Amino acid sequence: MTEIMTETLTEARSGRLVNAHRGRGDGDGGVLAPLVRVTARAGLDPLAARLAEIRRWLGSDLDGLEAALGDAASAQGDLAQRAATHLLGRPGKRIRPVCVFLAARAAGGQADPAVLRELAVACELVHAATLLHDDVIDQGHERRGAPTARVLFGNPASVLGGDHLLVDALGRVRRCGQDRLLGRLFDVIGEMIAAEALQLERRGRFEPDREVYDRVVHGKTAVLFGWAMEAGAVAGGAPAEVAEALARAGTALGLAFQLVDDALDLEGEAEVTGKDALLDLREGKLTWPLIVACEQDPDLVEVLRAVALTPETLDDPLRATELRRRILATGCVMRTRARARALVRDAEAALDTLAESDAREALRAVVETAVLRAL
């Protein structure tokens, strides 16, 4: 969720501009644009240029993706479909589909473009389904720069919209005739639900626990990234070791992605990240930097536990600033970014086992961007 919220709000800031260029099948579907803008803003022009290049390179794949996402639910459909359409129509990075397309090319082999598109669409739909349910669970008000579907259409519509997308996604993968991939997707979704349940169970009690954190993030974020990469490879008939290497890269990327989001919760200015500092803590979510901070400054545990119970105490800006300073003083953000970089190296090591190719370099650029986001 943390990942998702930053992603969302960062996107929200660039939403208007992206939207101006955007539309189904116009060749510039807003895909990856938020990432490009972030890297450009951070003065990382070479990386921004590489991402723009990736976007052009994947042109027709991404156009097909946006068209298929547009068809997945109808604004004229029933309430469930309208809730889904609202979310899918907001500008998003579509980073999971991009992983599918790039992994297929990096793996070599010849994937049927139609199959690849369906797998990419399925990734995005599963992601969107979890967002629709998460927003009901968290009573979220804003996502991707707009009111959440549940605010506009009600909680029931958001629940049914998520059900609709989940079943649609699984049905698409079934029709691709890749039974093993379908089986893996069932496992992935099962892990996503279990991770969400674990997070829900821990909410409100602040118990810094590395193992619990890793289990939650693995399930909530990493496994779907892993599946995206694996799916691209499998669709092209890649050998098992290639598919496994890409799955490893995706899993590491997902975890790194989340760690950076966690860091942004503490270090980001609201003006840049678009979200309030300490939002995760207010929402009772365990983040990696808070775990590290408690290890360095054990008295923090009781302080954070009290805040998790009565988050409104952070409404006092002085108190919030003071707490944030104390947390940052432990060096926890630095260590979190260091762990994210280590995971990027893991992902790159996995990619290094593949034959050299433009697609492999493009995946490397995507992975690197994950840790450079909104510096």
Place this chain on the structure above:
Amino acid sequence: MTEIMTETLTEARSGRLVNAHRGRGDGDGGVLAPLVRVTARAGLDPLAARLAEIRRWLGSDLDGLEAALGDAASAQGDLAQRAATHLLGRPGKRIRPVCVFLAARAAGGQADPAVLRELAVACELVHAATLLHDDVIDQGHERRGAPTARVLFGNPASVLGGDHLLVDALGRVRRCGQDRLLGRLFDVIGEMIAAEALQLERRGRFEPDREVYDRVVHGKTAVLFGWAMEAGAVAGGAPAEVAEALARAGTALGLAFQLVDDALDLEGEAEVTGKDALLDLREGKLTWPLIVACEQDPDLVEVLRAVALTPETLDDPLRATELRRRILATGCVMRTRARARALVRDAEAALDTLAESDAREALRAVVETAVLRAL
């Protein structure tokens, strides 16, 4: 939902007794017991005796079913699993699984018992998943004689519990290696979600419309009964026309089942049905007898519309009784039961195309029970 509520509350009344005999793998898993009790209470002893016989006949299949349902979620598991376990552990008729088992025998052929069990479990899990989500959508307080999972574990746990069971059910069918059945189940679940969304959309406005009613009930109840029968047939390798006949019988049974529930909402005494009269109307749900009543007494439309907007007016027992009398005076309940009987005849005509067998007669008994329930 209507179907479900009556089913639930009827079960609730006999829950304690059933429970006393019940337990995993004890050979009398409570399955069908509520139906037997209902028919016995109504003085339909021969039918009750036939249902008891069916239960004994399906003995090991039903034991296996209960054991598998017990394993589908764990009371020691995460919040999502605990919410699911709570619902699955309540006594239920398991009428969909019974349809799977009986259809397999009626179709002839040799179904692998393990495959059959998984298909039966999948039916019940899909049904349970929709109940967990429905209770969140309707803010339901009681089901199967106990507080709903969302009351005990919270709405988020009920949403995740439903997700968990849905994915579990689909995963089981995939592992059965019956790809066509899996594809049909995706369609069925898609229809269930669309019907739920349609009902949600219409809620609170009272618009008596036969076509909308039939679409909602077809999606919410009939298609899963149809799939249950078809699945049993397909698992045994039955020819297409046999599977289709059983699917038709199941669909007609589901619709009849719902019509009888609708009738019970009006004619039943709370003491017998376990639910308040006019509960459907209070909840803003369109039922068949109300549609018929409005056709016979057109001025009722405005009256019912006003009640749908402000259901608390029915808290006045005099007013509720008067309204109920006016509705009953149109003969709508009689006509509703007549339509249910016509559907039973459709189901029986479909069954008549099969070769004569004990299983076919057992299915006939199940179908007949649907309209005799809680007379």
